[in-house]
Amino acid sequence: MAGLRKVEYIMSQRGTPQILLDEYLYNRNRERQSSTHWRCVIKTCTGRCTTNDDILRNQTEHNHPPYMVFNWVDDDARFPLPLWNHHETEGPRTNNSLEGFHCRLNQSLPHSHPNIFWFMEVIRRIEHAERSKLVQVNFGAAPPSRKRVYREIDNQIIRLKDHLRLGQKTPVQFLDAVGHLLKLA
Structure with missing residues (x-):
């Protein structure tokens, strides 16, 4: 099952080495002379592998689906599809508006840790400006329009979704077309 393949290491959030191999994630179990023994991050799994000088020597079967499927794709995944997937979203595909707000908030503060009174004043100014925008929209003012290029991309994605539906x-053709459209490929 395992050939002479070079493994690539990643660091866990705690700074310990892990390997991602065939979509399964492994933690270091023990080291002996030049061999390192790894076990699957799922505690109940029987999946193990051994490396010698960054070369995979052997690998055993797992008793669960791969990491991506287990965490993100399956019906009973750790992170359910509606939580992270925006396929049916008709609106912003990113959180750029939140990032922009955060940037403007940071720029309006005099330094990184202002006192509470200065912070409250900045928040009051922001609230006043946002209320003014809402009043204008409620009285019929058009919200600021998006750039033409982004409107066209949104329309093309909606058409691709319709073709998929x-x-x-x-699904593979759909993903390929969206990747090409967003210049991911």
């Missing part, structure tokens, strides 16, 4: 494109 109608069966005119397979």
Whole structure:
């Protein structure tokens, strides 16, 4: 099952080495002379592997689906699909507006740890400005328009979703087209 493959290491959040191999994540179990023994991060799993000088020597079977499927894709995944997937979203695909607000808030503060009174004053100014924008929109003012390029991308994604829904494109064709559209590939 395992050939002579070089393994790549990643660091866990706690700073310990891990390896990601065939979509399974392993923690270091023990080291002996030149061999390092690894075990699957799922405690109840029987999946193990051994490396010698960054070369995979052997690997055993797992009793669960791969990491991505287990955490993100399955029906009973750790992070359910509606939590992170925006396929059916008709609106912003990013949190850029929140990032922009955070940047403007930081710029309006005199330094990184202002006193509470200065912070409250900045928040009051922001609230006043946002209320003014809401009043204008409520009285019929048009909200600021998005750039044409982003409106066109949104329209093309909506068309691609329709083709997927109608069966005119397979999921792989859909993902390929969206990746090309967003310049991911």
